[in-house]
């Protein structure tokens with residue numbers, strides 16, 4: 294790895310292509326860390342004919358190892374916290390987290406319940422917050438599209454191979 | 464060479480994050496080749512401590528908390544709660560409010576059953592049916608949104624009545640929606656009972672006799688598909704059901720097919736009841752006054768959720784907050800049936816079997832069981848309370 298030039302022009306072009314591909318077809322995984330189900334059925338509804346996120350190339354995936362985006366719902370419960378972290382760690386870099394629903398953002402109505410750790414961003418770094426209880430499917434799509442836009446315009450960094458290697462060595 | 468018969472079992476762990484269901488639950492299936500020889504389930508990933516939290520909120524705040532026990536059957540939770548509290552306070556909501564509650568409850572049943580039909584079909588690998596039923600489900604979501612302004616948590620109930628009125632325009636929209644759905648449901652009935660590939664996955668699978676269903680304490684459509692005659696709407700009518708009775712629907716198949724048929728037939732029943740209520744909507748007020756402090760006492764309140772009997776126990780000590788609220792949800796009652804019916808089936812049938820009871824994790828995760836080494840320990844209310852107190856400190 295060391296004698297490969299990671300910031301060569303060639304590599305930069307490859308990175309651009311990777312970003313392009315990623316923005317065109319993000320694969321998402323969904324995890325419920327303690328939600329009431331309301332947000333989950335709305336996420337599922339975005340896949341069905343009326344909303345149909347697949348037209349943006351977004352696909353809901355079963356395995357964290359294949360996913361780019363983690364869509365998270367619900368407050369994080371004590372029991373689900375470790376699982377959530379484990380799923381996040383299983384995802385390959387670069388990875389993004391979308392928190393869906395008021396209780397994922399702040400604990401919502403469950404704020405203060407004894408088994409609730411709190412919002413998702415207390416456990417994972419969150420890129421996009423989608424408020425609502427539950428957010429409408431349109432809002433969820435809008436949130437995902439925001440993420441894609443920010444990747445395209447470079448506001449959210451996908452990270453080049455050089456950075457990834459650096460991160461891994463650190 | 465000596466052949467050794469292994470006494471060790473091969474265990475397939477599934478979950479808590481898994482592609483089939485959208486909620487976390489952990490299953491362990493012991494298999495012998497393809498055949499499942501034992502099944503166990505570990506729940507509790509979405510345990511939040513709602514019952515404890517409810518003691519910390521006022522009577523009114525609790526409507527919104529309890530509604531969020533489950534996002535699919537939120538209205539029945541609120542209904543069970545407000546009916547119980549109204550009984551404690553000695554008031555009863557005006558007839559028009561009761562009728563609107565019932566309309567919302569039945570619309571919610573329609574949404575829930577269509578949702579289930581899609582998910583169950585998806586587990587069976589029949590994604591076309593999944594997409595169609597979810598497309599049609601949007602019709603009823605639109606109706607619910609029309610009534611309440613929200614697609615999932617409608618918050619129709621308040622203590623002593625309802626928030627939203629139904630005018631002629633809305634009623635007409637509901638009727639139109641129901642006409643469309645009724646036509647579609649006939650189509651689904653045809654698909655489910657005649658499609659050979661689908662029948663191969665459902666007919667004779669997950670057979671549960673009436674005795675088994677009763678011994679395992681099954682409730683709702685799962686029990687009724689094994690010809691158990693049990694429906695709270697009929698056994699102990701509440702809200703507007705005394706005036707607009709529903710017909711009991713049972714099936715004596717006892718297999719997955721029967722569970723499909725029962726739920727689809729219930730849809731027709733719901734359409735009929737909603738139309739009947741809309742045609743004879745009682746006139747009058749929407750709310751009555753309920754005191755801020757609820758008189759001391761205890762009460763139980765039962766309603767029929769889309770998945771079966773929902774049970775609330777509410778205790779008041781005369782204050783502004785409840786002393787204790789206990790909820791027993793239908794999914795928990797039905798888990799036992801999956802675990803025992805699973806034995807002897809192919810591993811590939813498990814997702815269908817699981818989906819067959821229409822499980823809902825968010826509503827049954829309110830008991831914690833912790834495995835420490837060999838001994839399993841149940842957390843009693845006292846432990847939980849202690850834990851809660853220490854956690855807050």
Ligand code: SF4
Pocket residue numbers: 328329330331332333366367368393394395396397401402425426427428531534615
């Ligand atoms: S934000 Fe609302 S709908 Fe979503 S999981 Fe939380 S309580 Fe349920």
